[in-house]
Amino acid sequence: MDKMWAGRFSQQLDKIADDFNSSIRFDCRMYKQDIEGSIAHALMLASKGIISADDSAKIIDGLTSILEDIDNGTLAFDMNAEDIHMFIESELTKRIGDAGKRLHTARSRNDQVALDIRMYLRAENEQILSKIYSLIAALRDKAAENTDAIMPGYTHLQRAQPVTFAHHILAYAMMFIRDCGRISDAIKRMNSSPIGCCALAGTTYNTDRYFEAQHLGFDSITMNSIDGVSDRDFCLELLSAYSVLMMHLSRFCEEIVMWSSWEFKFIELSDSYSTGSSIMPQKKNPDMAELIRGKCGRVYGDLVALLTTLKGLPLAYNKDMQEDKEAIFDAVDTVNMCLDVFEPMISTASVLKDNMLTASRKGFINATDLADYLVKKGMPFRVAYKLVGETVAYCISNNTVLEELPFDKYKELSELFDEDVYDEISLEACVNKRISQGGTGPKSVQDQIDYITEFLAK
Numbered sequence: 001m002d003k004m005w006a007g008r009f010s011q012q013l014d015k016i017a018d019d020f021n022s023s024i025r026f027d028c029r030m031y032k033q034d035i036e037g038s039i040a041h042a043l044m045l046a047s048k049g050i051i052s053a054d055d056s057a058k059i060i061d062g063l064t065s066i067l068e069d070i071d072n073g074t075l076a077f078d079m080n081a082e083d084i085h086m087f088i089e090s091e092l093t094k095r096i097g098d099a100g101k102r103l104h105t106a107r108s109r110n111d112q113v114a115l116d117i118r119m120y121l122r123a124e125n126e127q128i129l130s131k132i133y134s135l136i137a138a139l140r141d142k143a144a145e146n147t148d149a150i151m152p153g154y155t156h157l158q159r160a161q162p163v164t165f166a167h168h169i170l171a172y173a174m175m176f177i178r179d180c181g182r183i184s185d186a187i188k189r190m191n192s193s194p195i196g197c198c199a200l201a202g203t204t205y206n207t208d209r210y211f212e213a214q215h216l217g218f219d220s221i222t223m224n225s226i227d228g229v230s231d232r233d234f235c236l237e238l239l240s241a242y243s244v245l246m247m248h249l250s251r252f253c254e255e256i257v258m259w260s261s262w263e264f265k266f267i268e269l270s271d272s273y274s275t276g277s278s279i280m281p282q283k284k285n286p287d288m289a290e291l292i293r294g295k296c297g298r299v300y301g302d303l304v305a306l307l308t309t310l311k312g313l314p315l316a317y318n319k320d321m322q323e324d325k326e327a328i329f330d331a332v333d334t335v336n337m338c339l340d341v342f343e344p345m346i347s348t349a350s351v352l353k354d355n356m357l358t359a360s361r362k363g364f365i366n367a368t369d370l371a372d373y374l375v376k377k378g379m380p381f382r383v384a385y386k387l388v389g390e391t392v393a394y395c396i397s398n399n400t401v402l403e404e405l406p407f408d409k410y411k412e413l414s415e416l417f418d419e420d421v422y423d424e425i426s427l428e429a430c431v432n433k434r435i436s437q438g439g440t441g442p443k444s445v446q447d448q449i450d451y452i453t454e455f456l457a458k
């Protein structure tokens with residue numbers, strides 16, 4: 001097939017080189033944005049008298065029919081085309097003749113691709129954001145059902161202090177709220193239109209870039225044409241926002257994997273989100289959680305790949321930049337798939353409150369509360385801390401726990417102990433008395449639930 005740019009050349013492009021160079025197999029997913037951009041361009045060209053109204057109308061009709069045919073499956077992408085931009089332009093000329101050849105006036109593939117990818121990402125991210133919102137709502141609902149589920153909170157993966165399962169999973173909801181902020185912020189900065197920057201230097205035609213920007217839903221135009229065609233910061237910003245999001249999902253998945261083990265058994269995943277083993281009949285594996293944890297790595301890889309591609313590129317467009325798409329598309333697909341499976345996986349998991357409570361009874365997670373008890377009776381914290389440490393050591397060597405230590409032993413340790421000590425260090429009391437803002441106490445947990453509801457309403 002003759003290339004659009006064949007005029008300057010006397011030999012055909014080598015077949016292997018042609019396949020290597022072509023991006024249609026992955027950039028074809030931007031066909032809608034490419035057509036929308038071209039329609040806006042044709043409207044602008046006619047409005048400025050650069051092409052006739054008649055040609056513009058033919059172009060728009062032609063593009064509209066191409067869009068319909070791709071959508072309904074009657075037009076297949078030609079995998080021999082160099083990229084989606086060339087494919088649509090040549091299909092247009094096939095359909096409407098010479099008018100089609102006027103579309104590329106005052107435009108280059110360099111500003112075209114910069115436009116398409118922004119529009120594509122804008123649409124994709126709306127979807128990604130709505131999936132994260134729905135995950136946040138699911139976590140809020142799960143938390144609301146489990147405000148009474150006491151579990152050990154951990155530091156260093158050692159039992160530390162009692163928390164509620166609600167409080168624990170709301171921590172993840174807060175992370176996902178920040179993820180939404182990062183993605184929305186990147187979209188805001190991305191939403192400047194590069195169309196009309198042309199190859200790199202702008203154009204000699206009296207174009208109206210604001211007209212196109214407005215028509216395509218952009219907030220502004222890129223102010224420097226060289227920057228407009230060579231900027232891929234928005235891809236990097238989104239990739240880093242996705243990387244952080246995937247890291248959050250991965251940490252959560254790690255806990256889900258642990259909680260599903262016989263050693264913890266804090267939750268039981270639904271059969272619909274678990275798999276078996278080919279040899280061990282007893283197995284029920286948390287494959288979905290493991291796979292999401294695993295996929296985090298490929299999104300980090302996409303970020304590092306594109307950072308590395310861009311590093312050292314001279315201005316303006318370089319073919320290296322075609323590599324942006326596979327990285328960002330892979331990340332978009334991965335994030336979408338992970339969110340699609342994560343939310344129902346966590347929503348359908350059963351919370352095994354009794355096991356959480358049993359685990360909370362061991363490990364002295366009320367030791368801080370015992371120290372605080374003495375502090376409230378007048379003992380300096382450091383003194384109380386030491387005394388409780390010795391008490392824990394005593395319990396360990398006598399195979400007992402703080403809540404079961406006989407009262408005369410307490411009295412022996414300090415005159416400050418009263419009979420109320422047992423109530424004060426019960427797990428329920430430890431949780432309910434955490435009155436500080438943002439803590440695991442019931443008021444704070446309710447505040448967090450309300451905060452999320454307010455966030456989602458906005």
Ligand code: ARG
Pocket residue numbers: 023027082083109110113317319321322323325
């Ligand atoms: N397929 C190319 C890309 O994805 C489109 C831009 C090509 N521009 C050029 N001057 N070769 O980057």
